Amino acid sequence: MANESTENHGKAMQPEETPQLQALYRAFDEHNIKPLWTQIGNIMPRHPAPKAVPHIWKWSDLLPLAEKSGELVPVGRGGERRALGLANPGLDGNAYISPTLWCAIQYLGPHETAPEHRHSQNAFRFVVEGEGVWTVVNGDPVRMSKGDLLLTPGWNFHGHHNNTDKPMAWIDGLDIPFSYQNDVGFFEFGSDRVTDYATPAFSRGERLWCHPGLRPLSGLQDTVNSPIGAYRWEHTDRALTEQLLLEDEGQPATVEQGHAAIRFVNPTTGGDVMPTIRCEFHRLRAGTETRKRREVGASVFQVFQGKGAVVLGGETRQLDVGDIFVIPSWVPWSLQAETRFDLFRFSDAPIMERLHFHRTHIEGEEK
Numbered sequence: 001m002a003n004e005s006t007e008n009h010g011k012a013m014q015p016e017e018t019p020q021l022q023a024l025y026r027a028f029d030e031h032n033i034k035p036l037w038t039q040i041g042n043i044m045p046r047h048p049a050p051k052a053v054p055h056i057w058k059w060s061d062l063l064p065l066a067e068k069s070g071e072l073v074p075v076g077r078g079g080e081r082r083a084l085g086l087a088n089p090g091l092d093g094n095a096y097i098s099p100t101l102w103c104a105i106q107y108l109g110p111h112e113t114a115p116e117h118r119h120s121q122n123a124f125r126f127v128v129e130g131e132g133v134w135t136v137v138n139g140d141p142v143r144m145s146k147g148d149l150l151l152t153p154g155w156n157f158h159g160h161h162n163n164t165d166k167p168m169a170w171i172d173g174l175d176i177p178f179s180y181q182n183d184v185g186f187f188e189f190g191s192d193r194v195t196d197y198a199t200p201a202f203s204r205g206e207r208l209w210c211h212p213g214l215r216p217l218s219g220l221q222d223t224v225n226s227p228i229g230a231y232r233w234e235h236t237d238r239a240l241t242e243q244l245l246l247e248d249e250g251q252p253a254t255v256e257q258g259h260a261a262i263r264f265v266n267p268t269t270g271g272d273v274m275p276t277i278r279c280e281f282h283r284l285r286a287g288t289e290t291r292k293r294r295e296v297g298a299s300v301f302q303v304f305q306g307k308g309a310v311v312l313g314g315e316t317r318q319l320d321v322g323d324i325f326v327i328p329s330w331v332p333w334s335l336q337a338e339t340r341f342d343l344f345r346f347s348d349a350p351i352m353e354r355l356h357f358h359r360t361h362i363e364g365e366e367k
């Protein structure tokens with residue numbers, strides 16, 4: 001029956017306009033009632049019809065604006081972070097990059113501290129360039145360096161401090177829109193300074209957990225969030241390099257020809273690093289074009305290295321290092337690599353999969 005009703009969206013039955021019908025509609029308004037028959041096409045479309053639109057933010061625009069903010073706007077308690085949220089042009093002026101995800105460029109000047117706080121929302125940082133900031137997560141200082149993915153899962157206290165004479169910028173990803181629209185968020189202030197100004201090369205979480213294939217017996221209990229605070233670039237790079245070398249040797253290692261990819265995972269479960277956000281890294285050989293695909297849910301990419309393009313909703317857009325783009329639900333997309341092309345990706349896939357809304361269509365592969 002669902003098919004029948006959706007197929008009729010374009011020629012929905014309409015009652016005869018009579019004074020009695022108008023009176024009925026006025027009564028609906030008075031009682032805060034909306035009949036389904038006047039709006040089913042909008043609220044139950046035949047396939048996802050996102051208000052969010054595909055959009056690209058150029059790093060060459062973002063970074064100077066972050067630097068200017070650094071000159072004009074102090075960082076501290078109240079504002080909490082010097083973070084510039086990317087507002088999808090289809091989402092009514094909110095700083096939502098998609099209905100579920102937040103993405104911002106955050107900027108911390110020389111020797112500045114962003115005070116500690118905690119919130120229900122899950123967060124990560126990805127570093128496209130720079131170094132010198134430590135993020136302190138539940139008292140564990142975590143070095144932030146180029147190419148690293150840093151996690152701040154929900155309800156962990158966190159603050160950042162810049163230990164150098166140079167500013168640093170990175171991107172933040174959170175589930176703020178999902179949290180806001182579903183009224184699930186709590187927030188608490190912590191220390192005005194970070195609780196530990198030590199600058200170790202490796203956090204305590206990494207020292208305990210980051211040995212390939214080895215699980216500490218003190219950590220046999222599975223956890224919802226990954227206990228790893230930092231996924232280092234040297235590991236990501238090596239994993240991608242080996243996939244392409246294996247492909248050269250004729251071994252099945254890549255996701256498709258010329259396309260190496262990894263997912264960052266929680267080592268206690270093998271699942272996503274946090275309950276609401278999936279993080280991945282993709283590397284294309286020069287000249288590779290990925291198959292066109294559509295997916296339920298939103299994805300955000302940031303170019304890490306190289307040059308290429310994204311074909312997004314049928315439009316080809318050139319990309320340089322640092323550029324960020326969003327792919328709303330069910331918008332077809334593919335990537336084209338001009339040089340070797342490295343991209344960080346995050347998405348709301350764990351939400352979609354957990355709730356069984358996920359669906360993927362890959363061109364040439366009927367599912």
Ligand SMILES: [Fe+2]
Pocket residue numbers: 117118119123158
């Ligand atoms: Fe935060």
